[in-house]
Structures are given as structure tokens and as C-alpha cells.
Amino acid sequence: MLSMVEMNVRIPMDFNKDEAARLKAREKDRFQELRRAGKWRHIWRVVGHYANVSIFDVESNAELHDILTSLPLYPFMEMKVTPLCRHPSSTHDDER
Amino acid sequence: MLSMVEMNVRIPMDFNKDEAARLKAREKDRFQELRRAGKWRHIWRVVGHYANVSIFDVESNAELHDILTSLPLYPFMEMKVTPLCRHPSSTHDDER
Amino acid sequence: MLSMVEMNVRIPMDFNKDEAARLKAREKDRFQELRRAGKWRHIWRVVGHYANVSIFDVESNAELHDILTSLPLYPFMEMKVTPLCRHPSSTHDDER
Amino acid sequence: MLSMVEMNVRIPMDFNKDEAARLKAREKDRFQELRRAGKWRHIWRVVGHYANVSIFDVESNAELHDILTSLPLYPFMEMKVTPLCRHPSSTHDDER
Amino acid sequence: MLSMVEMNVRIPMDFNKDEAARLKAREKDRFQELRRAGKWRHIWRVVGHYANVSIFDVESNAELHDILTSLPLYPFMEMKVTPLCRHPSSTHDDER
Amino acid sequence: MLSMVEMNVRIPMDFNKDEAARLKAREKDRFQELRRAGKWRHIWRVVGHYANVSIFDVESNAELHDILTSLPLYPFMEMKVTPLCRHPSSTHDDER
Amino acid sequence: MLSMVEMNVRIPMDFNKDEAARLKAREKDRFQELRRAGKWRHIWRVVGHYANVSIFDVESNAELHDILTSLPLYPFMEMKVTPLCRHPSSTHDDER
Amino acid sequence: MLSMVEMNVRIPMDFNKDEAARLKAREKDRFQELRRAGKWRHIWRVVGHYANVSIFDVESNAELHDILTSLPLYPFMEMKVTPLCRHPSSTHDDER
Amino acid sequence: MLSMVEMNVRIPMDFNKDEAARLKAREKDRFQELRRAGKWRHIWRVVGHYANVSIFDVESNAELHDILTSLPLYPFMEMKVTPLCRHPSSTHDDER
Amino acid sequence: MLSMVEMNVRIPMDFNKDEAARLKAREKDRFQELRRAGKWRHIWRVVGHYANVSIFDVESNAELHDILTSLPLYPFMEMKVTPLCRHPSSTHDDER
Structure with missing residues (x-):
């Protein structure tokens, strides 16, 4: 079951740079994990913004909620x- | 080069039903053509709406404009x- | 799997009264059917408006789309x- | 008498974690209390957000105002x- | 129990003038009736608009909905x- | 001459509690004064918000501006x- | 007592041209009359729009409402x- | 050449009071200067707000930009x- | 003196096709004329829309208003x- | 391939003045560089704002994203x- 999620990231300027780097690294790892599991089907960068358009493929709304709210950068995302x-x-199989 | 296009279709209630059916059939044909050519990479229906989210892969803004404005249902689309x-x-090749 | 759907009905003033009455009767029947099937879990009227707030319980987004777009009054709904x-x-079982 | 209340919670990042945990625990207790009293009829999480959709069943606007503004997390809610x-x-008795 | 209702009236230019006059007269009668019954507590005109700000005093949301949707000009109101x-x-008794 | 004023109060969380209490007490006194003088004709709380809807009866826009901008809580109001x-x-004399 | 009024005129394309010309002539006469009476203190055109920004000098809100709603083009104005x-x-006397 | 400029002033609560007073005094002086030069043709206070509506009479957009961005309170204005x-x-000469 | 003008064209579906073609031809001629006169400095199409972004170089607001409101398609433009x-x-001479 | 980019700069009041000056100098250098390379085709100031309207000429969306997000003032831009x-x-060659 597919959903589009548009994510906007806003990290405050005075946020600790090392902590931000750690969170971004963990975010990337988590993305790869969800990618391999077939949950995070697509991701694109929005030109000119620290934002992405993503397509998720999950079993239910509850699963989507759990995935989104446990992202390392979630507290900084709209x-x-x-x-x-x-x-x-x-006609594509994966656009179900 | 990728772009997301969100299309909302609004056909007036008093529009001729046969003409609407003809336009929809032509729209579908045109979609398949652009699909085969690799231009219209993805299409999804937005739940509860006569609307879609699409991903296009084109050479330039000009090509995208020509594709969009020549769609049979374009005059009814926002x-x-x-x-x-x-x-x-x-990591996907087709998310370039 | 639950979704909230807010529906606003706008029937044009010059729309045929008998046809409107027929559509509303069919809408009510369809509602009862979906109610009995456990799909349309709740419905409330929004004070002062020809509008409702509804809770649907479906298997997937696709099922919800099919239900919503086949409602008799769908062409008049936002x-x-x-x-x-x-x-x-x-703690309620039916708020899953 | 029913009302829908949509609540968005925004706790500042630099707010004391222990105090936040205490407030959330008290919020949960208060919710259970109002639930048992039949005042807070329904609550659902909004997917991807720290937000809920709730249905309250109260005697009057004044009672609803008192309930909402005395919630432990009220100062952080929109x-x-x-x-x-x-x-x-x-046809449900509890949708009066 | 009090509610503020802001009403905007838009009668289409080509609407029959006599019918409009009849509806306005009935609206005025209905207003006086609800006024005498203590339900329609206040009404003011919004400067420069065919609109009003009103204060209603009713027993419940349901009563308010019935009053509003049965106003003669309701189909033309937002x-x-x-x-x-x-x-x-x-400190006023009637601001309960 | 009547005006509706909708006031939203937002006192920052870290604002001194004693100073806030003093300002609120002065706001209440000022309200009573304006009430007795017949300037602040009505006030109601908006359910679920730290906000009010008020009706003022003044001689001119200038008088209204002076009253509003000299309220003790004005710096926190929208x-x-x-x-x-x-x-x-x-038909009410006081709705002139 | 001064008020700024921003007026946007939208005359439907299929409105009778002669009637529109008559209304515009009457609007201009009425403007001159209110100008001479010192009520319509200023008027400017908004660049690129059939719209104006005006300054009125009236005794009360009621007088302003009567002036605005009796303008010949009022039914076409927002x-x-x-x-x-x-x-x-x-320091200008006329900016009181 | 005329332009309307609507200015909203928001000075943060914790901004130094003396510095704010100095800036406001300089703003007033600058206003008088531009007034005498015939550039700042009109200014009015917006009721209930720390805001004004102004009419400027300048030679060009560039001159208007220079005037606005060099106002002492510019950093606090929207x-x-x-x-x-x-x-x-x-028919007024000065509404050219 | 430069201004950006964003124009959106909406010709009603039932508007006479020949008349529309005539207006578009006249619009194009007028554009070329203003182009040669150095008034209409730039024009670009907005991708996916019947709309343009234009840069005008004029002596005054009044000249810009006259140019815009006398465009053949003006009645259909927002x-x-x-x-x-x-x-x-x-550093470009023509970006003055 | 052309794109319009509207940039709004908001540097917090308490941001270090020297650092701000350094960033602005680097922004200006980067602009000149991109100008010479033919990428940043046009730039204009928006009257009354710390904002610009720019026209970019790039090979692809990806190139535009890289240019925009590497601007020295990017973290302060909307x-x-x-x-x-x-x-x-x-008819201009450079409006391709």
C-alpha cells in the first residue's frame, strides 16, 4: 500500500554540528535498511530545498506511522x- | 531529469459524456506512449480524488511543457x- | 486500518430536485450497506454545514479510494x- | 453533545526531558479518567504527526473549554x- | 450555551428578484421569532459587506444546526x- | 459605534510567572473599568483557546486604537x- | 474618522455593455458627489488591476456602510x- | 509616482528599551524629513496594530527601495x- | 524602471474559438511592438501553465498600468x- | 534551460556582524563567478525587501540544486x- 510523504528538514543553526552529522548518518543507514526491506520505495530531492519527496510501500497506516516517527531526523521534520x-x-507492477 | 507533476482533473458536470469518454481514452493512449518512451516514469492515483501524482523524466523544462500542455485532458487540469x-x-539508477 | 474523511457536499442550485433526492436516497442506502459491513465506522454532521466527518475502516488505500469514488454523491463532494x-x-478495540 | 478536537503537540526541543515525561504521564492519566467518565469518546493518532483527532461528548461548550484548557499538555497544544x-x-446510539 | 456564527450572503445576480425579496422577508420573520425565543441573542452588520456577526444561545450543537440550516436564506449563506x-x-448574566 | 475585536493572547513559556499574574490582574481591572464606562460591551471566551471575542462601543477609530493599545496584555496579543x-x-437599542 | 477601503471590481464578461457603461457613469458621479462632501478623501488605481485604494472620512461605521453599499458598482465589488x-x-490636518 | 506601503513593526520583547527609543526617535525624524521633501505623502495608523499605511511619491522604484531600506526601524518591519x-x-493634483 | 509581472491567462472553454484566435494574434503583435520599444524586456513561459513571467521597463507606474490594461487578452488575465x-x-546595464 | 528563483534572505538580528559581512562578500563573489559562466543570467532586487528575483540557465535540475544549495547565504534563504x-x-536568443 503506497503513500507519498513530503519531508522538510529544518535543523536549527545553533544545533551541535557533530550531533547533526551523527543523526544524518543514522538517517542514511535507516533509509538503506528500509530501502532493502522494500518499504521506502522511492526518494527524490526537491530542487533548492533540504526536502524530499518519498514513496512508501507499507502494510498499514500504523506501520507508516511507526516508520516515520522513528526516523533519526524526525524531530526536525515537517x-x-x-x-x-x-x-x-x-502497467507497472510496483505501482500497486 | 526528473519532475513531479500533481494533476487535478475537473470536468464540468454538463460537459458532453461521449466527448469526455473520447478524451479519456486518448489521454490513456498518450500516457502509454509516453510511458513506453520512458518519459512518464510513474503515476499514482490520489485517494479520494480525480487526481494523480506523476514523475516525469525529460531532457529539459521545454520538453516537459510540451508534453503537459498537449495532454488531451490538459484543458481540464490544474x-x-x-x-x-x-x-x-x-541507490536506484532510475532516480537520477 | 482507519482514515478520517471530511466530506463537503455542494449540489448546484439549478440541479434537478428529483434527481438530487434519488441520489441522496441511494447515498443513504450505500452508507447503511458500508456501515453494516463495518467499513464506514462513524459519521457526524458538521454544525451549520452540509458536510460530515467520517471514520472509515478499510484494508488498504485502494479499498478506501474505491469506496469514496463510488458514492452516489461523489461528483458533488469535496x-x-x-x-x-x-x-x-x-483502550478501545475499534480504534485500532 | 459532540465536538471534534484536533490537537497538535509541539514541545520545544530544549524543554526538560523529565518534565516532559511527567506531563505526558499525567496527560495519559487524565485521558483515561475522561475516557472512563465518557467525556473523551474517541482518540486517534494522525499518521506522521505528534497530533490526534478526538471526539468529545460534553454537556456544554463551557465544559469542553474547561476540559481542554486543563489538560497537562495544553500549553504545548494548538x-x-x-x-x-x-x-x-x-444509527449508532453514541453518535448523538 | 453560546456560539458566534458569521454569515455571508451571496445571492446570484440572475436570481429572481421577487423570490429573493420573499426569502429576505421570511428570513427577517424567522429572525424575529428566534429573537423573541431568546435563541438569536445578537446580530450586527459587517461594514461594507452583505454579512453579519451573530451570537446564538442554544441548548446544544444539534439545536444550533437545526436553526441555521432551516434559515430561509441558508442555501445562499457561507x-x-x-x-x-x-x-x-x-459580569453580565447573559454572557454565560 | 461598534467594532468586533478578536484577541489572541500568547505569553511566552519562559515569561516571568509573577509578572504575568500582575499583568492579568491589571488587564481584568482595566476590563471592568471599560465595562462600567460602557466601552467594552461584550466579551466571550473562544472554546479551547486563550482568546476572546469582544464588542466595543466607542466614539471613533482613534478611541478604539487608544483603548486596545493601552491594554496591559496588548504586547502579547494578536x-x-x-x-x-x-x-x-x-430591534435592540444597544446594537446600534 | 478615517478608513481605508480596497475595492476590486469584477463585471462578468457577458454583462450588458450599455448597462455597465451606465453604472460606471453613475459611479463616477457618485464619487464626485462624495468627494465634494469631503467623505471620499482619496482614491488611487492599483497598477494592473481594475481596483482602487480609497480613504474615507466619515462620522461612523454606519455612515461608511451606507456609502459603500449604495455605490452603483457595489454588486460587482469585493x-x-x-x-x-x-x-x-x-502633521497634516487631514490625516486625523 | 505613487506607491502604497503597508508597514508592520515587530520589536522583540527582549530588545533593549533605550535602543528601541533611540530608533523610534530617529524614525520620526527621518519621517519628518521625507515628509518635508514631499516623498512620504501620507501616513495613517492601523487601528489596534503597531502598523501603518503610507503613500510614497518617488521618482522610481529604486528611490523607493533606498528610502524604505534605510529607515531606522527597517530591520523590524515587514x-x-x-x-x-x-x-x-x-481630480486632486496630488493623486497623480 | 523595472517591474516583474506574472500573467495567468484563463479563457473560458465556451469562448468563441475564432475570437480567441484573433485576440491571441493581436496580443502577439502588441507584444512585438512593446518589445521593439524596449518596454517589454523579457518574457518566459511558466512550465505546465498558460502563464508567463515578464519584465517591463517603463517610465512610471502609470505607464505600466496603461500597457497592462490595454493588452488584448487583459480581460482574461490575472x-x-x-x-x-x-x-x-x-553588472548588466539593462538590469537598472 | 531556464528557471526563476525567488530568494528571501533572513539573517537573525543576533548573528555575528563580521561573519555576516564575510558571507555576503563570498555570496557576491560566487554570484560574479556564476554570472561569468552564464549560469546566473539575471538578478533583480525586490523593492522594500532583502530579496531577489533571479533567472538561472543550467543544464539540469541537478545542476540548479547544486548551485543553489552551495550559495554562501543559502542557510539564511527561503x-x-x-x-x-x-x-x-x-524573439530573444537568450530566452530559450
Whole structure:
């Protein structure tokens, strides 16, 4: 079951640089993990912003909530969640 | 080069049903054509709306403009275009 | 899996009264059907508006889309869909 | 008499963690109390957010105001109150 | 129990003038009736607009909904309902 | 001459509690004074918010500005001023 | 007593041209009349729009409402009213 | 050449009071200077706000920019600039 | 003196096609004329929309208003005007 | 390939003045560099704001993202990116 999630990251200027670097590294690891598990299907950068557009493939809203709120950078993110489903014209298996 | 396009379709209630059906059929054909050409990379339905989220892969802004404005349902669409690029965490070839 | 759907109904003033009455009767029947099936879990009227707040319990986004877009009054509705999940404080079985 | 209340919680990053934990525990206790008293009829988590959608059943606006403004986390909440009433299609006793 | 209701009236230019006059007369009668019954406590005109700010005193949300949706000009009104309660500084009996 | 003023109070969390209490007490005194003088005609609490809806009866815009900007809590208030006048259906002397 | 009024005029494309010309001529006459009476103190065109920014000098909100709602083009206008008063730095007699 | 500028002043609560007083005095002097030079044609206070509506008469956009950005309180101001021109109904010489 | 003008064109679907074509041809001629006169300095299409971003170089706001409101497609355009001036980093003669 | 980028700069009042001056000098150098390379085609100041409207000419969205996010003042900028393309009426070579 697919959802689009738009994430905007805002780390305060006076936030500790090392801690920020650690969080970003953990965020990247977590992303790779969810990628391999087939949960985080797509990610793109939004031009000119520290933001991304992502497509998630999960079993339920509850699973999506758990994934999003446990992201290392979650406390710095503003999120917009849009539920998606297969488009009648779609022919790709992974756009279910 | 990738762009997200969010399309909202609003066909007036008193619009001729046959003409609407013809336009929708042509829209679907055009979608398949652009799909095969690798231009219209993804399409998803937005739950509860006659709307879609799409990912286009084109050579330039000009090509994207030509594709969008020549869609059969274009006169009934409201569009939002968001330029995207590869996310540093991405490992998929097709998220360039 | 739960979702909140806020529905605003706008039937044009010059729309045929009999047809409107027929659609409303069919909408009510469809609501009862979905109620009995456990899909349309709650419905409330918004004070002062021809609008409702509803809670749906479905298997997937796709099922929700099918239910919403096949409502008899759908062409007259503006919808806002908010994905929900169980609240950690919840103790009711049906707030899963 | 029913009202929907949408609550958004924003605890500043530099707020004392222990104090936050204490407030959350008290919030949960207060929720259970109001739940048992039949005042806080429903609560759901909004996917991807530290926010909830709740349904309250109170005697009057004044009672609702007292309940909301005395919540332990109230100083950190942004609230939207929507007055509701029974929907003509409703058949549930508790959707009065 | 008090609520503020802001009403904006928009009668289409091509709406039958006689019918509009009849509806306005009935609206005025209904207002006087609700005034005498103590339900429609206050009404003021918003400067420069065909709009009013009103204060209603009702038993419940349901009663308010019935009053508002049965106003003769209701189909032409856009409404905003704000639940109110007694202010701690208030000393007037009728601001309960 | 009547105006509606909607006031939203936001006192920063780290503001001195004693000073806040003093300001609130002075605000209440000032309210009573203006009430007795017939300037602050009505005040209601907005449910769920530290906010009020008020009706002022003043000689001119200048008098209203002086009253509002000299309120003890003014530096913490966000205000929206809406000029009102007598509604043609009104029969109350004090809704002039 | 001064107020700023921003007026946006939207005459539908299919509105009778002669009637529109008659209304505009009457609007201009009415403007001159109010100008001479010292009520309509200033008027400026907003660049690129069929809109104006005006300053009115009236005795009360009620007088302003009567003036605005009796303008010949009023049914085609969208209005925004902002109450003004003398600025402490002002030295002009007519900015009272 | 005329422009309307709406200025909103927000001085942080913890800003040094003496420095604020100095800046306000300099702002007033600068205003008088621009007034005498015929550049700052009008200024009015917005009721209930630390804000003004002003009319400037300058040779060019560049001159307006230089005037606005060199105001002593500029760092605390939020500005909205609206280009104006003579209204066809205007008969005042200074509304060019 | 430079201004940015963003123009959105909306020609109703049932507008006469021949008349629309005539207006578009005249719009193009007028554009070329203003281009040659150095008034309409730049024009770009906004991707996915029947809209443009333009840069005008005029003597005054009044001249800009006359140019914009006499465009053949003006009655179908929604406009946003932003006054510009030379950027301190600019080295191009034509960005004055 | 052209894009309009609107940049709003907000440097906090308590930010180190020397560091700010250094960043602005580096921003200016970077601008000149990109100007000479033909990437930053136009820049204009927005009247009354610490903001600019710019036109970029790049090979791809990715190049634009790299340019924007590596600007020395980027951490203080709010950006809006609008993809552009050649307008059918354009005759300038550099409006491709």
C-alpha cells in the first residue's frame, strides 16, 4: 500500500554540528535498511530545498506511522502524508 | 531529469459524456506512449480524488511543457510542477 | 486500518430536485450497506454545514479510494482524507 | 453533545526531558479518567504527526473549554474545535 | 450555551428578484421569532459587506444546526461557527 | 459605534510567572473599568483557546486604537478588528 | 474618522455593455458627489488591476456602510475595510 | 509616482528599551524629513496594530527601495508594497 | 524602471474559438511592438501553465498600468505586479 | 534551460556582524563567478525587501540544486523555484 510523504528538514543553526552529522548518518543507514526491506520505495530531492519527496510501500497506516516517527531526523521534520493507490492507466507492477 | 507533476482533473458536470469518454481514452493512449518512451516514469492515483501524482523524466523544462500542455485532458487540469533531482541517499539508477 | 474523511457536499442550485433526492436516497442506502459491513465506522454532521466527518475502516488505500469514488454523491463532494492509526493511550478495540 | 478536537503537540526541543515525561504521564492519566467518565469518546493518532483527532461528548461548550484548557499538555497544544451533531443517516446510539 | 456564527450572503445576480425579496422577508420573520425565543441573542452588520456577526444561545450543537440550516436564506449563506463560553472577567448574566 | 475585536493572547513559556499574574490582574481591572464606562460591551471566551471575542462601543477609530493599545496584555496579543454597524433586522437599542 | 477601503471590481464578461457603461457613469458621479462632501478623501488605481485604494472620512461605521453599499458598482465589488486613525508622527490636518 | 506601503513593526520583547527609543526617535525624524521633501505623502495608523499605511511619491522604484531600506526601524518591519497610479475619477493634483 | 509581472491567462472553454484566435494574434503583435520599444524586456513561459513571467521597463507606474490594461487578452488575465530595482551585485546595464 | 528563483534572505538580528559581512562578500563573489559562466543570467532586487528575483540557465535540475544549495547565504534563504521555458512570442536568443 503506497503513500507519498513530503519531508522538510529544518535543523536549527545553533544545533551541535557533530550531533547533526551523527543523526544524518543514522538517517542514511535507516533509509538503506528500509530501502532493502522494500518499504521506502522511492526518494527524490526537491530542487533548492533540504526536502524530499518519498514513496512508501507499507502494510498499514500504523506501520507508516511507526516508520516515520522513528526516523533519526524526525524531530526536525515537517511532514505531509498523501495516501496513494494504483492508477487505472498504470502497467507497472510496483505501482500497486 | 526528473519532475513531479500533481494533476487535478475537473470536468464540468454538463460537459458532453461521449466527448469526455473520447478524451479519456486518448489521454490513456498518450500516457502509454509516453510511458513506453520512458518519459512518464510513474503515476499514482490520489485517494479520494480525480487526481494523480506523476514523475516525469525529460531532457529539459521545454520538453516537459510540451508534453503537459498537449495532454488531451490538459484543458481540464490544474497542475503543480516540482523540479526534482537525485537524492544523496538514493541507490536506484532510475532516480537520477 | 482507519482514515478520517471530511466530506463537503455542494449540489448546484439549478440541479434537478428529483434527481438530487434519488441520489441522496441511494447515498443513504450505500452508507447503511458500508456501515453494516463495518467499513464506514462513524459519521457526524458538521454544525451549520452540509458536510460530515467520517471514520472509515478499510484494508488498504485502494479499498478506501474505491469506496469514496463510488458514492452516489461523489461528483458533488469535496474530500479531505487524513490517515489515522491507533493512539498509544487508546483502550478501545475499534480504534485500532 | 459532540465536538471534534484536533490537537497538535509541539514541545520545544530544549524543554526538560523529565518534565516532559511527567506531563505526558499525567496527560495519559487524565485521558483515561475522561475516557472512563465518557467525556473523551474517541482518540486517534494522525499518521506522521505528534497530533490526534478526538471526539468529545460534553454537556456544554463551557465544559469542553474547561476540559481542554486543563489538560497537562495544553500549553504545548494548538487546537481546532469543530462542533458536531448527529448525522441523519446515523444509527449508532453514541453518535448523538 | 453560546456560539458566534458569521454569515455571508451571496445571492446570484440572475436570481429572481421577487423570490429573493420573499426569502429576505421570511428570513427577517424567522429572525424575529428566534429573537423573541431568546435563541438569536445578537446580530450586527459587517461594514461594507452583505454579512453579519451573530451570537446564538442554544441548548446544544444539534439545536444550533437545526436553526441555521432551516434559515430561509441558508442555501445562499457561507457560515463560520465558533463555540464560545463565559469569559472569566464577564459580569453580565447573559454572557454565560 | 461598534467594532468586533478578536484577541489572541500568547505569553511566552519562559515569561516571568509573577509578572504575568500582575499583568492579568491589571488587564481584568482595566476590563471592568471599560465595562462600567460602557466601552467594552461584550466579551466571550473562544472554546479551547486563550482568546476572546469582544464588542466595543466607542466614539471613533482613534478611541478604539487608544483603548486596545493601552491594554496591559496588548504586547502579547494578536488582534483582528472588524467594524460593525446596526443590522436592519435588529430591534435592540444597544446594537446600534 | 478615517478608513481605508480596497475595492476590486469584477463585471462578468457577458454583462450588458450599455448597462455597465451606465453604472460606471453613475459611479463616477457618485464619487464626485462624495468627494465634494469631503467623505471620499482619496482614491488611487492599483497598477494592473481594475481596483482602487480609497480613504474615507466619515462620522461612523454606519455612515461608511451606507456609502459603500449604495455605490452603483457595489454588486460587482469585493471590499476590504481597514479602520485607520491619526499616526503619532502625522502633521497634516487631514490625516486625523 | 505613487506607491502604497503597508508597514508592520515587530520589536522583540527582549530588545533593549533605550535602543528601541533611540530608533523610534530617529524614525520620526527621518519621517519628518521625507515628509518635508514631499516623498512620504501620507501616513495613517492601523487601528489596534503597531502598523501603518503610507503613500510614497518617488521618482522610481529604486528611490523607493533606498528610502524604505534605510529607515531606522527597517530591520523590524515587514513590508507590503503596492504600486499605484492616478484613478480616472481623481481630480486632486496630488493623486497623480 | 523595472517591474516583474506574472500573467495567468484563463479563457473560458465556451469562448468563441475564432475570437480567441484573433485576440491571441493581436496580443502577439502588441507584444512585438512593446518589445521593439524596449518596454517589454523579457518574457518566459511558466512550465505546465498558460502563464508567463515578464519584465517591463517603463517610465512610471502609470505607464505600466496603461500597457497592462490595454493588452488584448487583459480581460482574461490575472496579474501580479512586483516592483523591482537594480541589485547591488548586478553588472548588466539593462538590469537598472 | 531556464528557471526563476525567488530568494528571501533572513539573517537573525543576533548573528555575528563580521561573519555576516564575510558571507555576503563570498555570496557576491560566487554570484560574479556564476554570472561569468552564464549560469546566473539575471538578478533583480525586490523593492522594500532583502530579496531577489533571479533567472538561472543550467543544464539540469541537478545542476540548479547544486548551485543553489552551495550559495554562501543559502542557510539564511527561503527559496521558490519556478521552471520556465521559451515563450512562443519570444524573439530573444537568450530566452530559450
